[in-house]
Amino acid sequence: MLRDSEINVRTATKIHVRRLMQNSLFVVLLAALVALLAFFANEYRFEHDLTQNARNTLSQQTREFLGKLKGPIHVTVFATSQDARGDIRKMAQEFLTPYQRAKPDLSFGFVDPREDPKQAQAASVRANGELVLEYNRKTEHLLDYSEPAFVNALMRLARSSERLVMALTGHGERRLDGIANHDLGEFGKQLADKGFKTAGLNLALAQEVPANAALLIIASPQVDLQPAEVEKIRQYLEKGGNLLWLIDPEPLHGLQPIAEMLGLILGPGVVVDPDAQQLNVSPAMAIAASYDGRHPITADFHLNSVFPFARQIEANESGDWHVTKLIEVAPRGWVETGKLDNKITFNKTRDVPGPVNIAVALERSVEDRTQRVVVVGNGNFLSNTFLGNGGNTDLGVNIINWLASDENLITLQPRPTIDSDLQLGRGAQYFLTYGFMVFLPLTFASIGLMIWWRRRKA
Numbered sequence: 001m002l003r004d005s006e007i008n009v010r011t012a013t014k015i016h017v018r019r020l021m022q023n024s025l026f027v028v029l030l031a032a033l034v035a036l037l038a039f040f041a042n043e044y045r046f047e048h049d050l051t052q053n054a055r056n057t058l059s060q061q062t063r064e065f066l067g068k069l070k071g072p073i074h075v076t077v078f079a080t081s082q083d084a085r086g087d088i089r090k091m092a093q094e095f096l097t098p099y100q101r102a103k104p105d106l107s108f109g110f111v112d113p114r115e116d117p118k119q120a121q122a123a124s125v126r127a128n129g130e131l132v133l134e135y136n137r138k139t140e141h142l143l144d145y146s147e148p149a150f151v152n153a154l155m156r157l158a159r160s161s162e163r164l165v166m167a168l169t170g171h172g173e174r175r176l177d178g179i180a181n182h183d184l185g186e187f188g189k190q191l192a193d194k195g196f197k198t199a200g201l202n203l204a205l206a207q208e209v210p211a212n213a214a215l216l217i218i219a220s221p222q223v224d225l226q227p228a229e230v231e232k233i234r235q236y237l238e239k240g241g242n243l244l245w246l247i248d249p250e251p252l253h254g255l256q257p258i259a260e261m262l263g264l265i266l267g268p269g270v271v272v273d274p275d276a277q278q279l280n281v282s283p284a285m286a287i288a289a290s291y292d293g294r295h296p297i298t299a300d301f302h303l304n305s306v307f308p309f310a311r312q313i314e315a316n317e318s319g320d321w322h323v324t325k326l327i328e329v330a331p332r333g334w335v336e337t338g339k340l341d342n343k344i345t346f347n348k349t350r351d352v353p354g355p356v357n358i359a360v361a362l363e364r365s366v367e368d369r370t371q372r373v374v375v376v377g378n379g380n381f382l383s384n385t386f387l388g389n390g391g392n393t394d395l396g397v398n399i400i401n402w403l404a405s406d407e408n409l410i411t412l413q414p415r416p417t418i419d420s421d422l423q424l425g426r427g428a429q430y431f432l433t434y435g436f437m438v439f440l441p442l443t444f445a446s447i448g449l450m451i452w453w454r455r456r457k458a
Contacts, residue, residue, distance in 0.1 A: 058098050062151055066103040068408050069135070069158060075108040076132045078125040088129040095145045133157060155409055156195030163214040163404045165191060168233075169200040171253065172222030174246070174379055176200070181385045184219060187396055190387075194397065196404070203229040208236065214404040215242035215372075218255070220379040225254040233258055237373075240366030242403045246379035249311040262362060262373060263321060265314035269337035271307070271356050271377075272344055273330040284340055286310045286329035286358070286378075287390075295324050295361055296407040297374070297398045303391025310358045311335075311377035320364040326374070330354035361402075372403050 058066075075096060079088040089110055100106045113120035113128065123132050124141070131142040135157040142153050167176045167184075176188035176198045188198050201209065201216065203225075209216055209232060216236065225233075234257060237243060245258075249270050252259060259266060273286040288305040291298035305327070312335050317323040335352035336344060346353070358377040363370055380386050382396045398410045 058102055063102045072105040074134045077110045078113050078120050079129045080112055080114055083128055152193045158409060159195045163196045164212055165196050165198045165215055166201040166213045167217040170202040170204055171225055174219035182383050184382050186384045186387050187382045190393060203232045208232050215244060217244045219246045220248045221253045230254055230257055240371040243373045244403055245375045247377055248379050263316035263318055267312050269335040271310040271330050272336045273333040284309050288327045288329045290328040292324055292326050296410055297402045298326055305391045305395050306386055306389040307378040308380040308386060312356050313358050313360055313375055313377040315360045321362045324361045325357045326359040326361055328355040328357050330356050374399050
């Protein structure tokens with residue numbers, strides 16, 4: 001018979017072997033799990049942006065825009081390893097990597113301007129950290145590491161040729177370079193950022209609308225045009241010129257022949273939107289949330305736009321013109337034909353009930369090419385005062401892109417970064433400091449000691 005000591009030794013040996021096998025199996029399974037996780041991490045990617053405005057993730061509109069760009073994009077980062085701002089190369093790499101994931105044929109490289117000054121001089125680089133974008137045999141320089149700036153630079157590169165936007169002047173119109181509240185100066189800057197060239201056109205001096213103009217803007221003239229000027233506009237349209245006409249609730253000042261040519265129906269009155277009162281603004285501030293989703297200008301456009309003192313716009317679909325209604329406002333409002341005062345009420349006998357259409361797009365074929373016209377019953381929405389409201393900027397840029405036959409570049413502007421700094425009170429700071437640096441380490445150490453003590457006793 002075996003002695004008790006031998007039995008204990010054999011039992012202890014079996015237990016030791018069993019624990020060794022268990023530990024070995026655990027190590028093997030852990031290694032297999034790590035290898036499996038590494039494999040899936042390499043094959044599949046999952047990200048979740050926890051920032052308030054998803055500032056570390058490209059917007060859906062930017063990804064769609066990048067998908068429309070055909071051909072490779074190369075970005076050269078002219079930066080030293082270190083700068084007063086930190087590691088600029090690392091900053092540039094982190095900024096460009098999301099774009100590379102969205103567009104795999106986007107590549108980037110680094111050049112140290114101190115080690116290779118000739119290349120930096122040849123590229124006309126003036127600042128450390130400057131990006132030089134190359135696409136479509138053109139280049140753009142960029143210092144602003146932000147999504148809107150990067151997308152705007154790509155838009156400028158994507159345009160196959162220069163687009164000239166001309167605005168009628170000489171009759172008190174809203175100016176594309178004006179700084180007054182009613183002018184369109186800020187909108188003009190937006191167009192310049194996106195690769196358009198803007199200029200004024202006084203038809204009292206010019207013989208005609210230049211043939212190289214991508215489109216003409218007529219923005220609410222305040223005095224009558226001369227018949228000769230109107231004739232020049234008519235000839236421009238007869239030849240297939242594109243037009244953006246902003247019409248406020250006021251006389252057409254000699255442009256009635258142009259309205260008749262386009263088949264426009266312009267009734268009197270101002271759109272009244274009772275829903276605006278819920279936002280503590282004037283009921284004459286029509287808010288648009290309904291758009292024609294089939295038209296390139298408003299497809300996938302879901303931002304609210306603001307149209308102060310708008311007028312109803314309709315058009316007869318007759319002759320060669322194909323008409324699309326773009327924007328409806330005031331579903332519970334009406335067109336007020338009386339005076340706008342503190343007691344505005346709907347009058348069944350004279351007012352037109354909503355919803356009210358305030359913009360139309362017209363198309364027709366002229367000499368084997370497509371002519372495009374957009375008429376909006378409001379000029380305020382693109383003015384310096386109201387351009388920043390809701391989706392006004394995006395809508396205006398989409399209109400210009402479509403009129404310039406660049407509908408492939410129609411996109412919503414990337415959202416601004418609205419994240420704010422995290423401000424912690426003294427109590428929260430103490431909690432985080434002592435909780436994570438003292439309490440949790442001591443807790444884990446105590447648990448470890450308890451487990452070690454129990455195993456030793458066993």
